[in-house]
Amino acid sequence: xxxxVADLKGLGFVTSAPDPDDGRRQLLSLTSACLKTMKANxxxxxxxxxxxxxxxxxxxEQQHLAKASRLLARLTDGDVxx
Numbered sequence: 001x002x003x004x005v006a007d008l009k010g011l012g013f014v015t016s017a018p019d020p021d022d023g024r025r026q027l028l029s030l031t032s033a034c035l036k037t038m039k040a041n042x043x044x045x046x047x048x049x050x051x052x053x054x055x056x057x058x059x060x061e062q063q064h065l066a067k068a069s070r071l072l073a074r075l076t077d078g079d080v081x082x
Contacts (some may be wrong), residue, residue: 005028012034016029
């Protein structure tokens with residue numbers, strides 16, 4: 001874990017500070033550079049998915065996918081009705 005944290009610090013993605021309650025521990029925080037990178041990566045994935053759906057699925061298939069997405073959201077929210 002220490003090696004991974006050191007790598008993330010080297011990339012400027014995390015900072016650390018001593019834990020005020022336990023001097024043996026370090027509290028880690030994500031930097032604004034890390035948050036910006038995460039947002040850009042998420043946006044790129046969403047753009048890719050939108051393009052693939054638009055290019056490969058018919059309008060009818062896209063409607064079915066939208067309905068299925070709502071059903072899956074209900075499942076993950078625990079709001080499943082029989």
